Amino acid sequence: MPTFTAPTRDTLFVIREVIGLSDYEELPGFEAASPDIVAAVINEAGKFASEVLGPLNAPGDREGCTRADDGSVTTPAGFRQAHDQYRAAGWGTISAPERFGGQGMPDVLGFAVAEFMTGANMAFAMYPGLTDGAVSALLAKGSPEQQAMYVPKMVAGEWLGTMNLTEPQCGTDLGLITTTADPSPDGSHAITGTKIFISAGEHDLSENIIHLVLARIPGAPEGTKGISLFVVPKFIVNDDGSVGERNAVSCGAIEHKMGIHANATCVMNYDGAKGWLVGEENKGLSAMFIMMNAARLGVGIQGLSQAEVAYQNGVSYALERRQGRALTGPAEPDAKADPLIVHPDVRRMLMDARAFTEGMRALCLWCGLLVELAEKANTEDERQQADDLVGLLTPVIKGYGTDKGYDVATSMQQIWGGHGYIVENGVEQFVRDARIAMIYEGANGVQAMDLVGRKLARNGGRAIQAFFAMVDQECESAKEIEQLADIAARIAKTNGELKAATMWFMQNAMANPDNAGAGAHHYMHITGIVALGLMWLRMARVAVRALDEGTGDAAFYQAKLVTARHFAERYTPDAGALRRKIDSGAAAMMELPADAFARG
């Protein structure tokens, strides 16, 4: 049976020492997050994740969700009780606003808790995770009445939420949506159509389910400019806030999937269901993007968390399983064989996993801080820079983070050899679960185009220029520290590759936009390497100082420095290769006629 231990030590290191949460205590909401409270939240959340959710992960995968003929959906054994406990403990309320019953704590904590819950049980964590996205959209675009009606119950976890975008004929291309919303005399709309791939669309965890649905009002403009957002509750809410009559929305089927079996992925049928417009008519897409951006960061955290749990199980097997001898001579001559961890190729995979998970954790938590600084920082400059960085990093965290999360899960499974392929050992589940994160909330190719086609150019490249400068500055100051000079030089080189790639796009994408498209995936990966490099420099700088000052826990800080070196040695070389791929442009890639692709 696989196990999960929440990486609380590393999380507290990032929150306290790397992003320095206490530096922001004068900002609204941050004062609640005293060091003691932070430690208590992290440790308790870790305990809950490891003890309550973790043990349900493998059985949940095995059992899956079941749909009855009446359209009701049952989650795996134990999920409902675990959700009751989750709700009772208030895990969904941490960074929700106080006026709606939340604890109003910094998003950083919400991100950290999300990582733990997702690492323990990704399919479970999606139920509250999607609710958070729906709450964001209601907070941003809903009327005060809508907010009052839905948000407190959703924050409390009494009602859960969903996002309804995809239809059979449209996923990425939301302009193709055909679900209709006919105005009714009472001010509501009658929603009719079929939505597919609706995560948590139907289940038995909450008394109501609040669907946010994209649909088209008759006469609306074609394409994405004619899409509106509606709130469609499973049970219509009475004026007194109680749950009323059943709405005409139902689960027509649940999908059989490669992974996340314990999360119900539903076909949702809307048969004239009552819905209420959220925000302005035909402005649904911008409202949806608020949910989507939050959700994309959440999906990036899924990549991190599946890599983390896979890493932990890779480590335990590498320490326990004995095969062969160290190349340098028997490490444990009295045993019949040495543990796997003596083998360099096993180490390579484990160190790659450390370098990714720890760097990615820092990046996600930093982004969690930036999300809030974008609203709350003291100066307009700081707010703008934070907002720019969130915009730039979101597709990277989602796209690079989930590509790598899957890679790491796969290589951790590799350590298990044949035993990793056996269902009962539970590590192949991490690969299957991690796989979806590369696909949903905008497939990673869409993330790459978001980065290259939208985020780079916005405001004359302001965000990427600020990012370049930030990395350069970090490299410059790290070069002054003896133990970090080589690491800094290597990371500075990746920043140089990123600048060169950016310049190449500026010079070549105007003439042919396919030149940008052809390199977008590679560019996203270079940016991911540079962003992790920035995190590694920051972490390594803290580690050097802690070791110099002898603050204790030397082994932890030593391990940070070694892992930083590993990152510099094994991750940075790819940046150059990726940049050279970009330089090739679109010509050969786009040359073949479509009919040349079939085999015969």
Add this chain to the structure above:
Amino acid sequence: MPTFTAPTRDTLFVIREVIGLSDYEELPGFEAASPDIVAAVINEAGKFASEVLGPLNAPGDREGCTRADDGSVTTPAGFRQAHDQYRAAGWGTISAPERFGGQGMPDVLGFAVAEFMTGANMAFAMYPGLTDGAVSALLAKGSPEQQAMYVPKMVAGEWLGTMNLTEPQCGTDLGLITTTADPSPDGSHAITGTKIFISAGEHDLSENIIHLVLARIPGAPEGTKGISLFVVPKFIVNDDGSVGERNAVSCGAIEHKMGIHANATCVMNYDGAKGWLVGEENKGLSAMFIMMNAARLGVGIQGLSQAEVAYQNGVSYALERRQGRALTGPAEPDAKADPLIVHPDVRRMLMDARAFTEGMRALCLWCGLLVELAEKANTEDERQQADDLVGLLTPVIKGYGTDKGYDVATSMQQIWGGHGYIVENGVEQFVRDARIAMIYEGANGVQAMDLVGRKLARNGGRAIQAFFAMVDQECESAKEIEQLADIAARIAKTNGELKAATMWFMQNAMANPDNAGAGAHHYMHITGIVALGLMWLRMARVAVRALDEGTGDAAFYQAKLVTARHFAERYTPDAGALRRKIDSGAAAMMELPADAFARG
């Protein structure tokens, strides 16, 4: 439902025009492979694979194998009938020796047929595939009586074979085997022990199953020097060749796996089963390596074949599914959206898949020729060079080929978006099936160490030096051809990286063998890139000539040239990055104490 079309056109191109099979018609066995016969075999095998085996692939995955309480195992519906047809058509006999009822045709054809069968249905193709490995071992090490007793029935497919190496406590490290073989007065041995992960260990496809089993004779030296090979039939064979009494070997359980559900992976219990020594006492490992080397090439072909079938289904979806618009403006303005194939990132994945599958196919088929030239070529020099190359390329075909096969299967699934995650669409199966190929027959880390630790150094580096020279020569002659000059220069550069990496190992692995281990995986991947590069140069040279000479089918040859350019642009840059990773050595990778890896 996914589909599979055997890539007969491309296969015939490689056999006829790239490796030039007819150049060898004076060698024994090759005279039987006239161009007409080759075309007939390839086309008929393709038809059989696509029409008979392909349709059983997805249902076989869904149904899996079942074990009854009596230990018997039932394969999925249709498998038995398909195997009867396979046997009746003689597909297992193609390259088997004529004196045992085979058709005695070149191995190249056997490899091509194996690719088709495996592409159509990997789990099915493993049943005859493992039999081929067992036959190789019997032909190499069995007594004339053993050969006469088992081989004809196995070649005919009436009896199938297995390889029994792994035990619960040992996979890679066969020195840990504890299964015993006690000598009996009648000259047989009583085999006792448990073997796990035995593919095709029990099933209902054949009247007998011939197990080749590694075990230890009492008093044998410890470790790998005390292991012997035994043939242990499920039913003991009577003197007249008929099937006699049931032997004391049985299937104790079948595994639940991530993929290849339709192949029964068995726990095999040997309870004093009658076995007969194959070859010399305590020399079992060398006999097993004969099977294993053949099997490793077969597993490399699994990587190729799963990439190929995934590619085909990626193409069909990219041509059919419409989302969004081309970056250069609507490609089909009258439709609501353009097909996916207009998007550069989709093209990137498809072209990467073409570059891999076509290059890998050429490499596998060339290796199929070399396997035979190593025995049959006219001069000792030619035989030696062929044998050297087979030794060098086997771990590359297995390790690089299956790593890339999985990557390609994953990216083809990505093209399908959310639909690729749904079981019924069948493309996620290719990923799950491809995954095992990186693990079994020596995990890819073991392949990398075989390459770096054994194959490089053997005979003073003779094999790799010959390979360097062969690539250099190919690059030199390609540089003279205008359309190929740039491609050749890029591939020559990868050969330079490989030389530099080889030199680095020579200089640094003696002082610390971990320096070799730390770079072995990267080295295997550089070698894979160079080997595919060599194939692409050869294919491109043929294409240029065919286009110059106007031999017809210009679209096919044009596509070869474009794909060669894509390979040069998008695969070769990685060689430099990989070489730089090797240069970092083992220091940081091996520095952390084992107890630093756990989280808390």
